[in-house]
Amino acid sequence: MKKYIIYAGILISGLLLGWLFFGNSSNNETEHNHSEMASKNQMWTCSMHPQIMQPEAGDCPICGMDLIPAESSVDGLLADQFKLTENAMALANIQTTVVGKRKVVGNTIKLSGKIAENEEANAVQVSYFSGRIERLNVSFTGEEVRKGQLLATIYSPELYAAQQELITASSLKESQPALYKAVRNKLKLWKLSESQINQIEETGKVKENFPVYATVSGTVTEKLIEQGDYIKQGQPLLKIANLNTVWANFDVYENQIDLFKKGQEVLVTTNAYASKEFKGKVDFIEPILNTKTRTVTLRVVLTNKNDVFKPGMFVTANIDRVSSSNDEGLTIPTSAVLWTGERSVVYLKTNPDQPVFEMRKVVLGNQIGNEYEVLEGLFVGNEIVTNGTFTVDAAAQLQGKKSMMNEEGGKAMTGHEGHTMDMMTEKIDFNSTVEKSFQPIIDAYINLKDALIQSDVLLASSTSEAFRKKLEEMPVSQREQTHNYWAILHKTSKGINENVSLEHQRKQFQTISDKLIEMVKNFDKVKDRLYVQFCPMADNNNGAFWISKEEQVLNPYFGDAMLKCGEVKQTIE
Numbered sequence: 001m002k003k004y005i006i007y008a009g010i011l012i013s014g015l016l017l018g019w020l021f022f023g024n025s026s027n028n029e030t031e032h033n034h035s036e037m038a039s040k041n042q043m044w045t046c047s048m049h050p051q052i053m054q055p056e057a058g059d060c061p062i063c064g065m066d067l068i069p070a071e072s073s074v075d076g077l078l079a080d081q082f083k084l085t086e087n088a089m090a091l092a093n094i095q096t097t098v099v100g101k102r103k104v105v106g107n108t109i110k111l112s113g114k115i116a117e118n119e120e121a122n123a124v125q126v127s128y129f130s131g132r133i134e135r136l137n138v139s140f141t142g143e144e145v146r147k148g149q150l151l152a153t154i155y156s157p158e159l160y161a162a163q164q165e166l167i168t169a170s171s172l173k174e175s176q177p178a179l180y181k182a183v184r185n186k187l188k189l190w191k192l193s194e195s196q197i198n199q200i201e202e203t204g205k206v207k208e209n210f211p212v213y214a215t216v217s218g219t220v221t222e223k224l225i226e227q228g229d230y231i232k233q234g235q236p237l238l239k240i241a242n243l244n245t246v247w248a249n250f251d252v253y254e255n256q257i258d259l260f261k262k263g264q265e266v267l268v269t270t271n272a273y274a275s276k277e278f279k280g281k282v283d284f285i286e287p288i289l290n291t292k293t294r295t296v297t298l299r300v301v302l303t304n305k306n307d308v309f310k311p312g313m314f315v316t317a318n319i320d321r322v323s324s325s326n327d328e329g330l331t332i333p334t335s336a337v338l339w340t341g342e343r344s345v346v347y348l349k350t351n352p353d354q355p356v357f358e359m360r361k362v363v364l365g366n367q368i369g370n371e372y373e374v375l376e377g378l379f380v381g382n383e384i385v386t387n388g389t390f391t392v393d394a395a396a397q398l399q400g401k402k403s404m405m406n407e408e409g410g411k412a413m414t415g416h417e418g419h420t421m422d423m424m425t426e427k428i429d430f431n432s433t434v435e436k437s438f439q440p441i442i443d444a445y446i447n448l449k450d451a452l453i454q455s456d457v458l459l460a461s462s463t464s465e466a467f468r469k470k471l472e473e474m475p476v477s478q479r480e481q482t483h484n485y486w487a488i489l490h491k492t493s494k495g496i497n498e499n500v501s502l503e504h505q506r507k508q509f510q511t512i513s514d515k516l517i518e519m520v521k522n523f524d525k526v527k528d529r530l531y532v533q534f535c536p537m538a539d540n541n542n543g544a545f546w547i548s549k550e551e552q553v554l555n556p557y558f559g560d561a562m563l564k565c566g567e568v569k570q571t572i573e
Contacts (some may be wrong), residue, residue, distance in 0.1 A: 041311050082401045085354045094388035096349050099378050101143050108318050113250035115313040119477045121242035123216040127231045128191045131156030134209050136227040140219055149214045163206040170201045218242040246302050246309045250317055251295040252366045266300045267318045331371040336386045336453040338404045345404055357392055359402040427524040431481050437474045439527045444470040446549055452509055455559035464496035488515050506557050513546045529573055535566035
């Protein structure tokens, strides 16, 4: 019995010692793994700009302050989802609204369209006989012409021969009246007037050159021939548009067609005359649906007094809609929508209990008051951001998620992101004050480019520091209006200053060049003429761009090794 008690005691002691040694080690290992995982998932934010979320410590791309650890990220987020802190939500005043079907408020629908020529008033001036243009009296497209005005003078061998036939036939008109009449009719078909025919017959002289007169009044929209050209009978010479009236064409979605009818009154406005409204009426609703856009064209005829409307001009129409059985629909506030080119996006709050968001593309219908009709992309019960939308979009861009300017997502906007001329295909509108503030930054960039041409590491480092200081002189309020380009330029330029490798400096310079080119191409004004230049052998034969103020190519990616390698791809005036 004592032996069993001793064995039991030894077993219990062994288990106790094993737990003390190995159990504690396992706990330490678990804690260590948890610590590593937390460190790996740790995000960093700025106490002044909590919308900034980056995967590593560093400086705030807006104000330059040191980043601080953010709240732990949410487990189980999908690839396109991201989270904002409660602090960021409060400071940026981010508000959300649950989408639902509601009675459409207001009776006025806003449509966007474009001015076009009135095709019913267009004419094509043609030649009624073959010949050579001896003199062209219309100098340029856009010239005004009047009915009866001399347009051109033509030498025609056929007409020369027909005149000789007339002179011969006139001497035989008593004996051969049918022949005489046939010759005169032939000249009439070539649009010679009675007085011209009589003059030829009376004088007995053949004219070598014949005039062509305008048959309508209007504006020359296309010049189809040049002086000295040989033309055939019936060949178009000029396209002439009468712009006393014009068409305003608007797109209407298929589920809204029953809200419009022919004869409806329309108030049209344009940015060219922002304080004026022009009255018109719906003249035509296209009977065939465009299967690609799912729209039909609604046409309004406008009187164009004093040539107010120019073909191609954008206009907006306010139309009182016809009452419909489909008056209840899915609508969202205009403040929820971000536009980029033809694409419109909103931000969906995917978790009702936590600030988790993702971008959602939507197809919008008409604007009614301060709301848009939603045709595709959202459902009843979805919760979307309706205030602070741009702040949420900025956070998505910085975390590498799908965003307004980065439809594919997958990479945070913190470094090199490609270097082709096709990086930005959609127009970005920059504030004029932002464009003005960037002029000295462009000058500092040129100095950095010149330093790399000289292959001088220390000079490149100091000019990069000067470039970054110019960036930091930009007011914080303007930095936030650069669609995060400021943040990328600031962070990348710091990499040039900190690294002593010329190869690394040039790689960072490539990112700076790409982003600066994207910006400058969308500026309305630049101080100097700029040349976008390209070397196909840079970046391991992938090619790289840069900006220069001189047309002569001096390559910053190779310096003296291949100084003249490259070409001018675009000139920005």
